[in-house]
Amino acid sequence: MITFGKTIRLFLPDGTTNGLTTAELSNWTGIGIKVPRIKIRDYNARTEFQKPGVYILFGKDGNNEDAAYIGEAEVVAERLAQHIVNKDFWNEAVFFVSKDKYLNKASVKYLESRLYEIAVSAGRFAISQNTPARPELSEAEQAELEEFLSNVRILTASLGYKIFELLIETVEQGTTRQQLFYCKNGAGASSIGSPSTEGFIVYKDSLLLIAAQQSLSESIRLERQKMLSEGILVVEGAFYKLTKDYIFTSSSRAAAATLSRSSSGPIEWKTADGIQLKSFES
Template sequence: MKFAKTIKLFLIDGDPNGRMICELSNWTGKAYKIPRTKIKDCVDRDDLQNPGIYLLFGKNESGKDLVYIGEAEIVLKRLLQHLTQKDFWTEEISFTSKDENLNKAHIKYLENRLFSIANNINRYEIINNTTPNLPSISESDRAEMEEFLENIKMLVSTLGHRVFEEIRVVKSSKKRKEETFYIKAARGADASGEITSDGFLVHKKSKAALSTTPSMTENLIKIRNKLIDDGVLETVNGELFFPNDYVFSSASAAASIVMGRNANGLTEWKLKNGKSLKDFESSSS
């Protein structure tokens, strides 16, 4: 069950693009969101001299989101080191404890768990060279860190990064079935998908058309070819399919890639009963 939360944001520099502190009511944790260009200005922040978890965020040349997940006994010292060691990142989010009760084992535990969650969700490319080790901690400490972990996940999303958010919205199996849309068309297209808060998600094992039509726009062809190059679409036994769930920015983009031609997703994606996505979204029921 989800409960209402009160989150307090403090703009250190009076600038929404500058340094920011984020705190959650009745929680001992404290989050900093700091642009790379402002890291050196944080030498006066005493709580960044404490142990904590940090995440470095950036993008690669093709616009893919990148993240590095780390821990440090002195957070600011490590961030200053990363200014000269890693050049991909543009901002960081770090977490310390206001009551200074995070020890080395705690932060190593959080580092491992956050890495595992981000890796399983697969929204961002993780830059870490190795998988962090999971330390042995007591049952009571583990319960406390799991609660700390949930708050980290929520605040990271609040601060603009969905690296720990599941792509699929949790629904009952009945509701998911009722809200699954399908396309079955020429040249092998046979796909299913659903609407999510990120865009239109095409389900794992869906099949795309093996070829494209001459009228398909050049931009869509480039996108489709890149998806093939990146392994989002794979050819196996003469079929082109999605080995994993994949989110498109719109239903039309998803339909076009699946069908291998220009397509209006609002009319092409249909429920089992034949109702189009357009009619579904305009329906009051």
């Protein structure tokens, strides 16, 4: 599929990053707004706040993990005011409306449902809410909203939140799930992964050796324990098994977590033909 470059315009009305930010794409009728919770009352008279739209609340849950709530509103300002009163976890909101009258109640409910679906699939944020109902729309209406949705995803990431970005979408250009790298040892550890724009993805069902050698760093020991407590790893005999794709910050960290020892990722990760990862990085 052919992709095209995008021109994104960010505007800070107050000239500071601590206030409201608007985000627009060229030749698009939508607009994104990022606003801190404590500043919402300062801006809610703006035109964008008085329109129907879809919004995301961002903050931390009780375990200090990234959390979000996705919703829709016929008047965004009114709904955000309600959430200031009844939801305590969030500290920033991002919402999207149309600069014309394109969005209505049915369309924002469709966007809410689809954004919830994508966010849950991406698994980057804790999403604790009921599954939104999706309205019945014509095929043409859905196609138009899917285009709007794609721009919402781009701008949300540009505003600092990759809640809608699937891990597989971060795989390095030119690397696909068919061009995989393997990390194994004689004890049976066996991981499959790919370089990512955020580090190194290790794919679901990979097996990480539990028994740790002395050279394994304390930070990786702690990361594996955290993954275990969150259900990202489960015990399977002498191994931890990944229950979902997971991004490590580097190939070396991914190799060390797999082999339970200090490791050099560019050397340990190899293609099925035995070519080391370092050959692709040089």
